[in-house]
Amino acid sequence: MSPDRPLESLFEADRIAIIGASERNHYAATIFRNLQKLGFDTSQIVPVNPNRAEVFGLKAYPSLLDVPGKIPLAVVATNAKSVLSVVRQLGEKGVRGAIVLADGFREAGEEGKALQEQLAQAAREIGLQLVGPNCMGLVSVPRRLGLWAGELPGSLRAGNVAGVFQSSGMLNLFLGLASKRGVGFHIAVSGGNEAVLSASDYLTYAADCPEVSVIVMFMEAAADPKKLTLALDRALANGKSVVVLRAGRTERARRNVIAHTGNLAGSAAAWEALLDQHGAILVNDLDDLLETTVLFASTPVRPDPHKRGVALVTISGGDCTLLCDMSEQEGIPLPELSPETLQTMVEKLDKPTLIGNPLDVENLQRQNEEAFNHCLATLFQEPRVDTVGVRLNLPNVPSDLQVTIYERIARWRAESGKRVVVFSRASEPLSDEWYALFRRLDLPFIQEYRKGLRALARLRRSESERASGRFAVPERTGLRPTSRLEGSGVLSFAATAKILNDYGILLAPWLMAGSADDAARAAETLGYPCVVKLSSVDVPHKTEYGALALGLSNGAEVRAAYELIIAQVREKKPDAQIEGVIVQPQLRGVECLLGVSRDPQLGPVLVLGLGGVLVEVLKDVAIRIPPITPAEARRAFDSLRGRAILHGVRGAPPADVDGLAEMASRLSWLAHDLGEEVTEIDLNPVLALPAGRGAMAVDALMVTREHLR
Structure with a gap:
């Protein structure tokens, strides 16, 4: 067993012990038949059974320790209660791989959970690569290892x-x-x-x-x-x-x-x-x-930006219409054919109104084979496509003519370098002759239009993402925190602002005010219209307590807002610790949200979305796992159903999506760096300003678990 390939003992074993082997043991007997079916050398199968001298026509041994020579892999086909003693024997024998079939472990309650923990500990102590328990095994076809408890x-x-x-x-x-x-x-x-x-x-x-x-x-x-x-x-x-x-x-x-x-x-x-x-x-x-x-x-998968599209060929006008719908729904681009290709089609086909992409070649393969071949050959030379999808009739058994057609398609593919996919209209039973033909010609055959187009869309997307460098390791944007996370629970607005500032996450200008007059002076400094909102760690969600006033246009309104906010909070939450109010200018931009929550398994999760009704009612958000690049954040915003709002609607200027994406990336690094220290971050709203002016968070909430040490 190679130290850098520890699973070789499982997938490349050349000798197998079956512990608990018996013709009456269904799983053991099935595994033996599968080994035979795949052509494994049965002389290298060692049955272990203390009550049998012979099993499967092979000499059986009462114990694994009685078996001469090395055993790289053992199949344990005994009940759960005996597995631990068997594993200890595996250690004494120097076996490096094992498959444990029995159930009755973690899935069976507390007793089974404890038994599994003992099994895992015993296996790790002897360096045993263990598959299972509660499994049907594995298959390694080139090595003829049919170690599978079901019929292969x-x-x-x-x-x-x-x-x-x-x-x-x-x-x-x-x-x-x-x-x-x-x-x-x-x-x-x-x-x-x-x-x-x-x-x-x-x-x-x-x-x-x-x-x-x-x-x-x-x-x-x-x-x-x-x-x-x-x-x-x-x-x-x-x-x-x-x-x-x-x-x-x-x-x-x-x-x-x-x-x-x-x-x-x-x-x-x-x-x-x-x-x-x-x-x-x-x-x-x-x-x-x-x-x-x-x-x-x-189909070989290669990085490809896919600047060209897909051409579809069928023999039904109705199919062409249906394929147009499905292609758009699944994200398959169907470009218009070039004038040269169209001219050739007009000359050869009888229905010029149906010539295009998808292409209806009618029943030409029977009525006019020369025209049919010419149309398909021309399509394979179309410069605007890199893939050709074909749907022709699929009778029970391929005729000589159909074999010839697909052989030509395979040749045109080789000559043009284009990808070919063969479709059926629906999921339909086909004879083995069809599968054998497509396998011989190395032509991908996909059952049913929608499944095929969806699979093709995934293939193209995977290739274009590889070509774009999407999966490169994110590079840090922003700094590590220099401010301490003070205490646990909801951070003050000022403390949150310090942390955000460390990462270059912009907050709208703000001033803290401890009285009505202070608030009015702050408003004069920042400008009108302005916003006044409570600052209190005990009132994180301000609208529930009437702790927010918008659109204030003069000092009198600001003073009145201050008094009203303080009074309402004192009435609704008399024990709240009030730091004062925050005064900000009321800015305009596209309302968005950025947030961080914690998944019990995955840790920090970044949430990106548009503000207002789109998030509150339609739940139009994207999820990413930190850290991410600005490009990945841009991809997330582009995936939103309401993304058109970011590009300007009803005369509004386009928003600075790049600036918004940069902020999202910086927030993702903050979440990544602070890890378990932060349980929630909510930047809502974030204003995406007009293009070139960036993005600003208007409000910010950060909840910590314990202070940063």
């Missing part, structure tokens, strides 16, 4: 995909579905309760496998988010694509995750932000996962 599909073959699933049942299903579609696997593993090894460990191993280009994950939770992000970064750096289906996005689902694996699931939005920021391609369901995997596995 007959179509399973070696390939460029690694499967890392936190659900054995899901992986069992996915192996069958994907293999039928021609996807080949290098490894696949389901880690069960992850007592020792986690999905992050398997992801790291796959990221370092040169044979792997796509890593497919089904995730429920990760106990160590930092370890996961390091594994994702490693995969990204090595040019791998990581496609993730994450369950546990609703409250009920999160409760089920705890019941299923004993892991906390955390906030769905925060987890999705974390995965997205580290290059994972997120999908919505199993069908989505399958189609996206098929496309990524059959």
